[in-house]
Amino acid sequence: MCYNASNFGRGYRLLSKLRPHLYLESVQSVDPRLLRRRGIRGVVLDLDNTLAGWRALRPTQEVAVWLRRLRSHQIGAVILSNNGKGRVQDFAREVGVPCIPNARKPRARGFLRAMELLGTTPETTAVIGDQVFTDILGGNRAGFYTILVSPLSREEFIGTKAVRRVEGVVLRHFERQGLHLPTHAG
Ligand SMILES: [Mg+2]
Structure with a gap:
């Protein structure tokens, strides 16, 4: 296979779909007031290593408070997770947020279903997640406002760990292009 101009074009388009609009330390550093000001009315939330x-079966106190703040700013929420039904539904019930398990992100279907549940449009929907190749890629393709957050823990599926290495390369590229990375405390 040779790398002609059109292959390069496709690679460039994929790369542009991997770039988050915003990159923050954690989900609770996403200010609901700023979301409202951007016209966001609903957020699609990743579960593992985001919420x-x-x-973990329950949210931390900070995440629980943040979810309440979202509600008080009239921003809807849906959990969209690639994890299985049992794990996702138990957590969603605990926080009182609707959920879509087995979402197969970055496939479009789950993102569209989430938007349907939220009653929003692509322009009024944001996605928040810790993975570039699932949450950000799927969200950008759907036309959402995309927010990447640092993963909560280093424990994750083996497959995810391998993807993280590629993700690091992509994020360093965006950093050189001016994407502002969150500062890590410690
Ligand atoms: Mg995740």
Whole structure:
């Protein structure tokens, strides 16, 4: 296979779909007031390593408070997760947020279903997640406002760990292009 101009074009388009609009330290550093000001009326939330550490059954106090703040700013929420039904539904019930398990992100279907549940349009929907190749790629393709957050814990599926290495390369590229990375405390 040779790399002609059109292959390059496709690669460039994929790369542009991997770039988040915003990159923050954690989900609770996403200010609901700023979302409202951007016209966001609903957020699609990743579960593992975004809302909760790997296998954690409950949100931390900070995340629970943040979810309440979202509600008080009339911003709807849906959990969209690639994890299985049991894990996702238990957590979603605990926080009182509707959920879509087995979402197969970055496929479009789950993102569209989430938007349907939120009653929003692509322009009024944001996605928040810790993975570039699932949350950000799917969100950008759907036309959402995309927010990448640092993963809550280092524990994750083996497959995810391998993807993280590629993700690091992509994020360093965006950093050189001016994407502002969050500062890590410690
Ligand atoms: Mg995740």
